Amino acid sequence: MGTETCEQAPSPSTELMPGIFGSGTPGPAPTGDGYAGSRLRHLAWQVVFGGNRYDRAELAGAFGDLGTFIPFVVAYITISHMDPLGILLGFGLFKIWVGLYFKTPVSVQPMKAIGGAAIAHPEAVTPGMIWGSGLFTAAFWTVMALTGAITWLQKITTRPVMRGIMLGLGMSFIIEALKLAQDQPLLAVAAVVLTFLLLNNQRIPAMLVLLAVGISYSLALDPALLGRLAGVSLHFRLPELALGKISWSDLVLGTLILGLPQTPLTLGNAILGIAHENNELFPDRPMTVKTVALDHGFMNVVSTAIGGVPLCHGAGGMAGHVRFGARTGGALVILGLIVTFTGLFLSDSVTLIFGMIPQAILGVILLFTGLELASTIRDIGTEKEDVYVMLLTAGVAVVNMGVAFVAGVALYYALRKGLVRV
Numbered sequence: 001m002g003t004e005t006c007e008q009a010p011s012p013s014t015e016l017m018p019g020i021f022g023s024g025t026p027g028p029a030p031t032g033d034g035y036a037g038s039r040l041r042h043l044a045w046q047v048v049f050g051g052n053r054y055d056r057a058e059l060a061g062a063f064g065d066l067g068t069f070i071p072f073v074v075a076y077i078t079i080s081h082m083d084p085l086g087i088l089l090g091f092g093l094f095k096i097w098v099g100l101y102f103k104t105p106v107s108v109q110p111m112k113a114i115g116g117a118a119i120a121h122p123e124a125v126t127p128g129m130i131w132g133s134g135l136f137t138a139a140f141w142t143v144m145a146l147t148g149a150i151t152w153l154q155k156i157t158t159r160p161v162m163r164g165i166m167l168g169l170g171m172s173f174i175i176e177a178l179k180l181a182q183d184q185p186l187l188a189v190a191a192v193v194l195t196f197l198l199l200n201n202q203r204i205p206a207m208l209v210l211l212a213v214g215i216s217y218s219l220a221l222d223p224a225l226l227g228r229l230a231g232v233s234l235h236f237r238l239p240e241l242a243l244g245k246i247s248w249s250d251l252v253l254g255t256l257i258l259g260l261p262q263t264p265l266t267l268g269n270a271i272l273g274i275a276h277e278n279n280e281l282f283p284d285r286p287m288t289v290k291t292v293a294l295d296h297g298f299m300n301v302v303s304t305a306i307g308g309v310p311l312c313h314g315a316g317g318m319a320g321h322v323r324f325g326a327r328t329g330g331a332l333v334i335l336g337l338i339v340t341f342t343g344l345f346l347s348d349s350v351t352l353i354f355g356m357i358p359q360a361i362l363g364v365i366l367l368f369t370g371l372e373l374a375s376t377i378r379d380i381g382t383e384k385e386d387v388y389v390m391l392l393t394a395g396v397a398v399v400n401m402g403v404a405f406v407a408g409v410a411l412y413y414a415l416r417k418g419l420v421r422v
Contacts, residue, residue, distance in 0.1 A: 051103040052330035060205030061326025062335035065107050065317040067177065067366030070354050072110040075119040076309055077351060082127050084350045086239045086307025088343030094299050094311060095336030099329030104282045106274065106332065107317020108299070111137070111310040113262040125258070127307075131246050132254025133262070134304035140263065141271070142297030145290045154272055154289045160386040161408035162276050163377045164393025165268045165401065169316055170374025172398050173366050180363030187217055188360040195364060207324040207365070214361035228352055234345045242307040258310075264402015266296070266312050272405075273315035277376075281322065320369035385415045388422045 046055035069091070077084045091108055098106045114133050118125040144150040181188035191210055198206035219225055275289045292313060299311045321331050342350060380390055393408030414420045 050100060052099060052328040052333060054330045054334065056205055056208075057325035058328065058330040059325075059334055060207035061105060061321045061324045062331040062338075063207050063211060064105075064320035064322070064324040064326065064331075064365065064369065065109065065335075066357065067173075067180070067320065067362045067369060068109055068112070068314070068317065070357060070362055071180070071359075072112070072115045072119075072309075074351055074354050076110070076115065079119050079122045080125070080127065080130065081122075082130070082309070083239070083307050083347070085237060085343050085347040086242065086303075087309055088339050088347060088350065089239055089306055090299075090303035090308025090311060092336045092338075092340030092343055094303070095332045095339060097336075098295070098313070099332030099336060101329075102278070102285065102287060103329040104278055104285050104287075105318055105321035105326035105329065106278065106287075107314050107321060108332070108336075109270075109312055109314040109317045111262050111266065111270075111312050113265050114258045114310050117258055117261070126250065127242075128246050128250030129254040129258060130309060131242050131304045131307070132251040133258035134254075134300045134308075134310040135246070135251060136255040136259035137262065137266070137310050138297045138300035138304070140259070141266070141293040141300075145293035145297070148290075150271060150289045150293045153267070154275070156409060157272055157405075158389075158409070158412050160380065160389035160412060161393050161405065162272065163380050164390040164408050165273055165397050165404065166277075166315065166376045167374050167390065167394035168397025168401075168404060169269055169273070170319075170370040170372070170376075171394065173316055173370030173373065175398070177363040177365075177367035177370060180366060181360045184358055184360035187214075187358060188363055191361055191364040192367065195368060199368075205325055210361055210364065211357065214357045217358055217361075218356050225352075225356065229356075232346065232349045232352065235348060236345055237347070238344075239306040241305060243305050246304075262310070264400065264405065268397070268401040268405045269316070270312035270314050271296070274313045274318060277315045277318055281318075316369055316373050319373040320365065323368050323372040324365075384422055385412075389415070 046053045048054075052058075073084075073087055073091070076082045076087055094108045098108060111133075114130065114137075118130050141150075191213060194213065195206045195210060198204055198209055271289055271292050275287050275292050279286045296312060303309065303311050325331075342353065346353065377390060380386055389408055389412045392411055393404045395404075396407050397404035411420070415422065
C-alpha cells in the first residue's frame with residue numbers, strides 16, 4: 001500500500017487535479033473558474049497513504065454525494081422495511097474498496113430506477129425482488145464486460161452524446177434539488193449563498209459548514225433531538241445472509257420489473273459516464289468501461305448476499321465529491337469507514353442520525369452537483385450539428401437515459417453521413 005507520510009500539500013505544479021473537467025487534456029491546476037475546490041492546494045497538511053490523500057478537502061468532498069445517498073437509504077429502511085445494516089455495510093465496504101482500488105473519487109450510489117420503483121410501490125415490491133434485481137444486475141454487467149459488448153458501446157459513443165448525457169443528468173439533479181428544498185426555502189436560499197461564498201475557500205470547506213448549519217437548524221427546530229441522540233448507544237451485530245431468502249419468483253419479477261428498466265440508466269450514467277468523467281478529470285489514473293462493468297457485477301453480488309441494495313457508480317456522484325474538494329479515493333475511504341461503522345454499531349439509530357440533515361441542505365448539495373455536472377458542456381464547441389446532438393440527448397436524458405443514448409448516437413451518425421441536415 002505504501003508508507004504513511006505527513007507533508008505539505010502539493011504546489012500548483014503538482015496538484016493532484018491534472019486538468020479542468022471537460023478539457024480532455026492534462027494541464028496545470030485550474031486557478032480561475034475550473035472544477036470545484038481546485039485551489040485547495042494550500043492546505044497546511046495532508047496524510048498520503050496508498051496513493052490517496054487524507055485531509056480537510058477529502059473529508060469535505062466525502063460528503064458531496066449525500067444528496068442522493070441519504071434520501072434513498074432512509075426510504076429503503078422506512079418504506080421498504082429493509083434492514084439498515086445490510087444496506088449500510090454494502091455501501092460502506094464498497095466505498096472503501098473503490099477508493100483504494102481506483103484512487104479517484106468514484107461514487108458508490110443506489111440504483112435510482114430500482115430504488116424509485118421500490119419506494120413508490122412498497123406494497124408490490126418486496127425485499128426479495130430488490131435482491132433479485134441485484135443478482136440480475138450483477139450477471140448482466142459481468143456478461144457485458146466479458147463479451148466485449150460494453151467496450152463496443154463505448155467506441156460508438158461520441159463527445160456530443162456524452163456531453164448531452166452529462167447535461168441531462170445535471171438538469172435532473174437540479175430539478176430534484178428544487179423539490180428537496182421547496183419545504184424549507186429560507187434555509188435553502190441561505191445555504192446556497194453560503195456555499196457560493198465558501199465554494200473555493202481553502203481553509204473552510206463549504207461542505208463542512210453546510211452540514212454544521214443543517215444540524216444546528218434541526219436542533220434549533222426540535223431541541224428534543226438532543227435527548228434522543230443522548231439515548232443512542234453502540235450495538236454491534238453482523239448482517240444476515242440474504243441469498244437463501246430469494247425465491248425464483250423474486251428473481252424473475254425483480255429482473256423484469258426492476259432490473260431491466262434500470263439497465264439503460266446504468267449504461268449511460270454509471271458505466272460510460274463515470275469512465276468518461278474519471279478519465280478526463282484524472283488521466284493519470286484511468287479506468288476502462290470493462291473494469292467498471294465488472295465492478296458492478298462484483299458489488300451487486302456481495303451487496304445482495306449481505307442484504308443490501310443494488311449499487312452503481314454515478315457520474316453525478318463523482319461530480320459531487322469533486323465539487324466539494326475530493327481529488328483522490330481518500331474521500332471514499334473516509335466516507336466508507338463512517339458508513340461501515342454506522343451500519344455495524346448504529347444501524348438501529350440510522351434514521352435519527354440521517355434525519356439531522358434537513359432536506360433543504362441535501363437539496364443544496366444536489367444542486368451544486370447538478371451545476372457542476374451540467375457545466376461540462378462548455379467544451380462542446382460551436383458546430384451546430386454537435387450542439388443539436390447534445391441538446392437532443394440532454395432533453396431526452398431527463399426522462400429516459402437509455403432512449404437518450406440511442407437517440408443521440410442515431411442523430412450523430414445520421415448527421416455525419418448526410419442523411420439529415422440541421
